[in-house]
Amino acid sequence: MTDAAVLDRDEPFSAPSPTPELGRRPSRNRSPRAVRYVFRFLVVGYLFMVVAWPVSLVAKQTFAHGLSSIRTALDDRLVTSALRLTAYVSVVAVIINLVFGVGMSLILVRRRFPGRRILSALIDLPLSVSPVVVGLALVLTYNRRDGFFGKTLEAHGYKILFANPGIIMATVFVSLPLMIREIVPVLEEIGTDQEQAARSLGASPMQTFRRITLPSIKWAVVYGVVLSLARALGEFGAVKIVAGNVAGKTQTATLIVEQTYQDFHQDTAYATSFMLAFVAVACIVVVTIIRPKEHV
Amino acid sequence: MTVASFDDATTTTSALASRPAGGSSRKRRAPRTGALTLGSGLGLGVGMIWFSLLVLIPLTAVVVKAQAGGWDAYWKTITNPQTWAAIKLTVEQSLIVTLVNVVMGTLIAWVLVRDDFFGKRALEVVIDVPFALPTIVAGLVLLSLYGPRSPIGINVANTQKAVFLALAFVTVPFVVRTVQPVLEQLDLEAEEAALSLGASKFTTFRRIVLPSLAPAIGAGAALSFARAISEYGSLVLLSGNLALRTEVTSVRILTYIENGNTASASAVASTLLLISLAVIVLVDIAQRRIARRD
Amino acid sequence: MSIEVRNVNKRFGDFVALDNVSVNIPTGQLTALLGPSGGGKSTLLRIIAGLEFADTGLVEIEGQDVTHLPPQKRNVGFVFQHYAAFKHMSVARNIAFGIEIRKRPKAEVKARVAELLALVHLTQFADRLPGQLSGGQRQRMALARALAVEPTVLLLDEPFGALDSKVRKELRDWLRRLHDEVSVTTVLVTHDQDEALEVADDIVVINDGRIEQIGTPDQLYDAPANEFVMGFLGPVTRLRGQLVRPHDLEMFAADPGGAAFGQITRVNRVGFEVRVELTVGDEVVLVTMTRTHYHALGLDVGATAWVRAAAGAPTVGNPASHPLTGPVSEPVPG
Numbered sequence: 001m002t003d004a005a006v007l008d009r010d011e012p013f014s015a016p017s018p019t020p021e022l023g024r025r026p027s028r029n030r031s032p033r034a035v036r037y038v039f040r041f042l043v044v045g046y047l048f049m050v051v052a053w054p055v056s057l058v059a060k061q062t063f064a065h066g067l068s069s070i071r072t073a074l075d076d077r078l079v080t081s082a083l084r085l086t087a088y089v090s091v092v093a094v095i096i097n098l099v100f101g102v103g104m105s106l107i108l109v110r111r112r113f114p115g116r117r118i119l120s121a122l123i124d125l126p127l128s129v130s131p132v133v134v135g136l137a138l139v140l141t142y143n144r145r146d147g148f149f150g151k152t153l154e155a156h157g158y159k160i161l162f163a164n165p166g167i168i169m170a171t172v173f174v175s176l177p178l179m180i181r182e183i184v185p186v187l188e189e190i191g192t193d194q195e196q197a198a199r200s201l202g203a204s205p206m207q208t209f210r211r212i213t214l215p216s217i218k219w220a221v222v223y224g225v226v227l228s229l230a231r232a233l234g235e236f237g238a239v240k241i242v243a244g245n246v247a248g249k250t251q252t253a254t255l256i257v258e259q260t261y262q263d264f265h266q267d268t269a270y271a272t273s274f275m276l277a278f279v280a281v282a283c284i285v286v287v288t289i290i291r292p293k294e295h296v
Numbered sequence: 297m298t299v300a301s302f303d304d305a306t307t308t309t310s311a312l313a314s315r316p317a318g319g320s321s322r323k324r325r326a327p328r329t330g331a332l333t334l335g336s337g338l339g340l341g342v343g344m345i346w347f348s349l350l351v352l353i354p355l356t357a358v359v360v361k362a363q364a365g366g367w368d369a370y371w372k373t374i375t376n377p378q379t380w381a382a383i384k385l386t387v388e389q390s391l392i393v394t395l396v397n398v399v400m401g402t403l404i405a406w407v408l409v410r411d412d413f414f415g416k417r418a419l420e421v422v423i424d425v426p427f428a429l430p431t432i433v434a435g436l437v438l439l440s441l442y443g444p445r446s447p448i449g450i451n452v453a454n455t456q457k458a459v460f461l462a463l464a465f466v467t468v469p470f471v472v473r474t475v476q477p478v479l480e481q482l483d484l485e486a487e488e489a490a491l492s493l494g495a496s497k498f499t500t501f502r503r504i505v506l507p508s509l510a511p512a513i514g515a516g517a518a519l520s521f522a523r524a525i526s527e528y529g530s531l532v533l534l535s536g537n538l539a540l541r542t543e544v545t546s547v548r549i550l551t552y553i554e555n556g557n558t559a560s561a562s563a564v565a566s567t568l569l570l571i572s573l574a575v576i577v578l579v580d581i582a583q584r585r586i587a588r589r590d
Numbered sequence: 591m592s593i594e595v596r597n598v599n600k601r602f603g604d605f606v607a608l609d610n611v612s613v614n615i616p617t618g619q620l621t622a623l624l625g626p627s628g629g630g631k632s633t634l635l636r637i638i639a640g641l642e643f644a645d646t647g648l649v650e651i652e653g654q655d656v657t658h659l660p661p662q663k664r665n666v667g668f669v670f671q672h673y674a675a676f677k678h679m680s681v682a683r684n685i686a687f688g689i690e691i692r693k694r695p696k697a698e699v700k701a702r703v704a705e706l707l708a709l710v711h712l713t714q715f716a717d718r719l720p721g722q723l724s725g726g727q728r729q730r731m732a733l734a735r736a737l738a739v740e741p742t743v744l745l746l747d748e749p750f751g752a753l754d755s756k757v758r759k760e761l762r763d764w765l766r767r768l769h770d771e772v773s774v775t776t777v778l779v780t781h782d783q784d785e786a787l788e789v790a791d792d793i794v795v796i797n798d799g800r801i802e803q804i805g806t807p808d809q810l811y812d813a814p815a816n817e818f819v820m821g822f823l824g825p826v827t828r829l830r831g832q833l834v835r836p837h838d839l840e841m842f843a844a845d846p847g848g849a850a851f852g853q854i855t856r857v858n859r860v861g862f863e864v865r866v867e868l869t870v871g872d873e874v875v876l877v878t879m880t881r882t883h884y885h886a887l888g889l890d891v892g893a894t895a896w897v898r899a900a901a902g903a904p905t906v907g908n909p910a911s912h913p914l915t916g917p918v919s920e921p922v923p924g
Binding site: 040111112205240 | 349358
């Protein structure tokens with residue numbers, strides 16, 4: 001039959017589409033107005049009192065005297081060197097996590113090997129370990145007196161603790177699973193059909209990765225980077241233990257916040273906090289904006 | 297350690313609740329996969345060495361160190377009055393905070409999914425702020441509203457209330473972010489079916505919605521509890537770390553470390569590790585129950 | 591009248607789902623709401639159930655004004671396309687839900703559930719979870735769950751839409767027999783004309799938020815009110831501007847008088863049926879006939895044939911200005 005022979009109809013024979021009728025969603029399953037308002041009030045109230053108000057006060061405290069406290073903080077050589085150290089450590093930690101995270105995710109999802117399940121569970125472990133325990137674990141292993149590796153490394157002139165390598169390791173430790181947690185679900189979701197199609201069209205494994213796999217996990221990688229960065233900038237407990245807190249040398253931004261506050265330089269503490277909080281909140285806002293709105 | 301029974305569900309869905317990975321939390325069929333090739337084998341090897349050097353060996357070292365003095369030494373450390381008080385306070389406050397999170401987190405998730413109003417998107421950002429904010433800054437932040445210079449005259453600094461407050465702050469996202477995706481995928485028609493069968497809104501929530509959310513709430517609660525008992529940074533400036541009163545476990549471990557008593561530090565630390573591990577197992581069980589239902 | 595809907599309007603934002611709809615649905619009958627997706631039929635059903643509320647208009651069930659009543663007070667049974675199973679409850683608990691809500695004695699609940707399980711042939715699956723059932727079984731469970739509360743009206747929203755065609759057909763027959771057995775007033779929403787024609791006592795055709803026609807399957811098929819109804823109920827073709835069913839067309843090798851003629855442009859045989867395309871002027875007309883009939887005519891592609899509607903065949907439209915033929919070459923007797 002040609003289309004002309006039969007009038008266009010709404011295809012009564014075709015399978016029905018599971019999509020709901022147009023525009024029905026918004027009015028479905030609404031609670032009564034009063035209940036909705038009470039819930040809204042409770043939720044907004046709680047989040048305002050616990051999170052939003054206190055966070056906004058830091059900005060207020062910082063700018064109570066205009067830009068002067070920011071300027072004072074940035075004039076402090078110890079503060080600037082701490083900020084530089086934090087930036088350096090964070091960038092290095094994120095790069096390490098990026099390489100490790102992408103590689104490990106690909107292997108965990110695409111390959112089968114003995115112990116795969118245990119490994120995938122263990123990789124989450126750092127998230128539920130106290131930062132203080134992380135610091136302790138690294139100290140026990142890498143201290144030069146009786147550390148498992150520390151002694152040998154020290155003998156060859158490598159210094160881990162109370163130096164940048166230790167700070168970087170602590171930071172990598174605490175942010176290690178974030179990248180993998182973002183990438184693994186996406187890799188599982190997309191499956192291997194596209195990759196196999198690419199291979200069947202003659203693409204090499206490298207070309208397949210670059211042109212098929214990488215574009216589809218791109219956003220997951222971006223979120224992973226942003227989250228790792230936020231976590232890395234803010235790490236405190238673990239770094240405090242492994243860094244030794246030597247002012248101007250191994251003191252990170254979060255450590256200087258603690259020290260200046262305890263030394264009653266509260267303006268500097270607030271200003272430094274503001275700068276850290278600003279970056280952290282900016283990270284979150286960026287993620288919220290660029291996240292594809294699949295399920296909104 | 298009973299981790300051998302784990303599978304990907306932990307990685308893909310338990311989600312530390314940090315934030316949902318954009319897509320659905322529902323698990324898809326496993327994609328076709330291959331055995332290790334030379335390249336991926338090499339990659340796995342390098343990755344494993346790095347992971348071992350960084351995570352596995354150091355954490356094992358903590359457990360080994362805790363065992364070194366024998367069971368008696370371990371028990372003596374744990375039952376030291378100051379340490380015991382710290383553990384008790386931490387667990388107590390963490391339980392209370394978790395309870396608050398179960399109620400408030402579910403409510404927040406509900407409002408985010410089922411309600412719609414101006415500023416909802418801003419709320420999404422606010423929920424994630426505690427996750428991204430450096431913990432030391434979180435402490436300072438709370439101090440500015442609830443400390444000695446409080447503009448509303450509430451000063452909880454150096455009290456147990458401060459411990460509660462700090463833990464509540466840092467654990468805000470956990471229950472919300474585990475419950476939210478489940479709530480989004482909930483079958484609205486099941487609720488409508490219950491209503492048409494004569495159930496009231498409340499009965500429908502209690503008998504249809506809540507049982508579907510329970511595993512997710514459980515997972516979120518476990519994550520929030522795990523985070524609360526290991527919290528350190530946000531408490532440093534806020535709680536005053538007063539022995540026997542506001543000192544939490546992490547602070548206690550740090551004190552041991554600073555005093556050079558790594559054996560005692562390890563004893564307390566491995567207790568925390570054990571609790572964390574138990575929580576991971578619980579989360580995994582909860583996640584399996586979600587997966588089984590579909 | 592069991593259900594009375596009067597002057598109901600419903601909009602979702604700019605989208606008009608129902609435009610001044612009025613319909614009466616008789617007690618004890620099985621009525622189908624038939625129409626294309628997005629035409630408003632599901633919205634009408636949901637308004638009857640109280641899952642959606644009309645912007646204006648009135649809904650009565652058994653004489654009671656229920657326009658503003660919430661669903662839980664309407665005593666209706668509702669069956670959803672995607673089953674709406676309570677996933678965490680066994681089949682028996684699903685069915686018992688409505689009765690338990692009504693706080694009936696335990697023994698009564700148990701007896702009623704057993705009775706319903708037998709009715710929908712799920713007795714041996716009583717303790718399974720819905721996830722362990724097939725689609726057809728789940729939908730039967732959903733039906734039993736809806737019937738358990740002894741509803742005044744049973745509302746089915748595309749109940750077989752998610753099932754494969756074989757199961758769909760089985761369940762359709764079963765539903766008809768079930769309805770004859772329990773004879774509760776039933777409203778079935780469907781976009782499948784075969785389903786409606788086969789199962790329903792009455793059919794309400796809805797399109798673009800408006801009712802196109804109400805009638806028995808025979809009335810609708812034999813006297814369609816307009817082109818939409820005719821087109822929706824089965825294949826149609828156009829001859830001299832009139833809408834007619836391809837199997838209601840007669841084809842001749844020689845002019846029988848009063849017939850249009852054209853050239854056979856395509857012949858397609860499907861089983862016992864032969865589909866012939868005839869180009870008449872600027873129209874392509876489809877004629878279907880049995881294989882035997884086609885062979886008897888002795889025509890093939892390229893031949894000229896005459897075609898007209900059989901006596902008494904329902905047609906829609908005005909034949910007025912159309913000539914018997916168009917710019918085709920000289921008629922050559924076939």
